[in-house]
Amino acid sequence: MVKETYLHDKHVNLGARMVDFAGWHMPVQYSSIIEEHKTVRENVGLFDVSHMGEVFVSGKDATEFLNKLVPQDITKLDYEKAVYCQLPNKNGGLIDDLIIYKLGINSYLVICNASRIDEDLNWIVRNKRGMDVKIDNQSHNYSLLAVQGPRAIDLMRKMGYSIENQKSFTIKPTIIEGIKLLASRTGYTGEDGFELLVENEYSEFLWDKILEEGKEFGIKPIGLGARDTLRLEAALHLYGNDLDEDTTPIEAGLSWSVPKDKKADYNGKEIIMSQIANGTSKKLVGLVMLDKNIARHGYDVYFNGEKTGVITSGCVSPTTGKNIALAYVKNDKEICTGATVQVMIREKLHDAQVVKRPFIEKRNRV
Amino acid sequence: MSYTEKILCTKSHEYVLKGEPCIVGLTDYAIEQLGDIVFLELPSVGDEFKKGETFANIESVKAASEIYMPVSGKIVEVNNALVDAPESLNEDCYENGWLVKVEGVNDEDFTDLLTYADYKEELE
Numbered sequence: 001m002v003k004e005t006y007l008h009d010k011h012v013n014l015g016a017r018m019v020d021f022a023g024w025h026m027p028v029q030y031s032s033i034i035e036e037h038k039t040v041r042e043n044v045g046l047f048d049v050s051h052m053g054e055v056f057v058s059g060k061d062a063t064e065f066l067n068k069l070v071p072q073d074i075t076k077l078d079y080e081k082a083v084y085c086q087l088p089n090k091n092g093g094l095i096d097d098l099i100i101y102k103l104g105i106n107s108y109l110v111i112c113n114a115s116r117i118d119e120d121l122n123w124i125v126r127n128k129r130g131m132d133v134k135i136d137n138q139s140h141n142y143s144l145l146a147v148q149g150p151r152a153i154d155l156m157r158k159m160g161y162s163i164e165n166q167k168s169f170t171i172k173p174t175i176i177e178g179i180k181l182l183a184s185r186t187g188y189t190g191e192d193g194f195e196l197l198v199e200n201e202y203s204e205f206l207w208d209k210i211l212e213e214g215k216e217f218g219i220k221p222i223g224l225g226a227r228d229t230l231r232l233e234a235a236l237h238l239y240g241n242d243l244d245e246d247t248t249p250i251e252a253g254l255s256w257s258v259p260k261d262k263k264a265d266y267n268g269k270e271i272i273m274s275q276i277a278n279g280t281s282k283k284l285v286g287l288v289m290l291d292k293n294i295a296r297h298g299y300d301v302y303f304n305g306e307k308t309g310v311i312t313s314g315c316v317s318p319t320t321g322k323n324i325a326l327a328y329v330k331n332d333k334e335i336c337t338g339a340t341v342q343v344m345i346r347e348k349l350h351d352a353q354v355v356k357r358p359f360i361e362k363r364n365r366v
Numbered sequence: 367m368s369y370t371e372k373i374l375c376t377k378s379h380e381y382v383l384k385g386e387p388c389i390v391g392l393t394d395y396a397i398e399q400l401g402d403i404v405f406l407e408l409p410s411v412g413d414e415f416k417k418g419e420t421f422a423n424i425e426s427v428k429a430a431s432e433i434y435m436p437v438s439g440k441i442v443e444v445n446n447a448l449v450d451a452p453e454s455l456n457e458d459c460y461e462n463g464w465l466v467k468v469e470g471v472n473d474e475d476f477t478d479l480l481t482y483a484d485y486k487e488e489l490e
Binding site: 017028296 | 402425
């Protein structure tokens with residue numbers, strides 16, 4: 001059965017076009033993807049991302065336990081800090097990508113993709129083996145609202161939230177408009193903003209309040225369509241498109257997130273470390289099409305007349321007007337920034353240039 | 367008589383306005399479902415297509431779709447202005463938003479097409 005978030009009726013009443021996404025009936029757009037996209041880049045947008053998974057991990061061994069699940073060093077994570085993580089299998093391929101928040105000494109919140117929650121939980125529980133940890137999937141009890149855009153700060157301030165002490169990638173328990181919630185300065189748009197984790201029963205009130213208070217800042221509700229174009233401009237990976245169980249974080253261009261000096265063992269460590277030292281056979285690149293054609297997920301990529309890889313995500317960039325894409329190609333020195341490759345679109349090859357990622361300047365680091 | 371009262375539609379959302387030449391385009395319902403149109407590829411004048419063949423490609427922000435010929439015939443004019451500004455289809459897919467003009471159309475090709483009113487009913 002298709003699931004609905006607590007805000008489902010709000011979306012329908014706002015005239016959203018609803019689609020099935022990862023087992024959830026979600027709004028893909030309210031007005032226009034391009035308009036919604038620009039609202040987030042220029043003002044502020046409100047997203048319902050309650051389909052995402054929330055798993056609380058606590059107990060005496062919680063730190064050690066999470067530390068053996070991810071390449072990132074959880075022992076170095078400070079209280080109220082967040083870290084972008086991956087969940088590798090034994091071969092270094094990714095079961096999911098996650099954000100892990102430290103809520104207390106032995107208490108963590110793991111946010112995972114809606115489409116992967118079952119696989120994640122299976123894997124996490126399988127790795128528990130005698131450790132003193134409690135794994136508490138609270139996905140069904142929480143709603144997640146994202147407030148994203150350059151005016152998100154103004155809106156949060158207006159709603160009485162003091163953001164002065166809160167840098168990006170931190171989380172704080174707080175009370176906004178009388179509602180207890182966890183406010184995290186994170187997002188999936190490349191913009192500054194907040195993700196607000198709130199118990200389901202308060203989500204409708206909070207949704208309405210944010211839209212009302214945000215009017216003066218030009219707020220609009222934003223669907224999954226614009227969420228996808230926003231994240232792609234920021235070159236943020238989408239699990240299922242750009243990440244899968246056959247792709248390691250190193251191949252995915254996520255080396256920046258993988259510590260080289262982590263002492264503890266974790267799943268896939270040997271392969272991941274060997275790829276850092278010796279290189280990979282494939283790599284992720286950013287592409288800009290040199291004509292009007294749009295590269296889409298699954299299209300083949302050619303270099304010097306030979307197939308070299310495949311497009312994993314592609315769209316028109318509403319901000320730059322260029323047609324952008326992410327692709328996996330052979331790890332060939334010649335396929336570097338500035339090089340020209342070809343994308344097979346409707347049985348014809350179209351030139352694309354390899355460019356640096358992200359495709360826009362990110363403004364979310366504060 | 368409004369534009370939509372004059373056209374005949376396919377279940378795959380193309381329309382044809384009978385005449386010499388016939389005018390072919392995509393219905394407002396199709397455009398609305400696609401959302402923001404960002405790419406359009408049209409055939410060349412002189413190309414011939416059979417009813418049901420792909421003659422054009424359209425893309426919205428989200429997805430790529432093929433457009434099928436509602437009738438068999440020869441392309442005598444294409445709306446090149448739309449190729450340069452495909453987003454204008456979101457404003458008007460009829461008067462200025464037609465895609466191609468076709469000649470040599472056989473009357474038999476119209477028999478299975480729907481009036482706009484019937485087409486809208488089929489959608490519900």
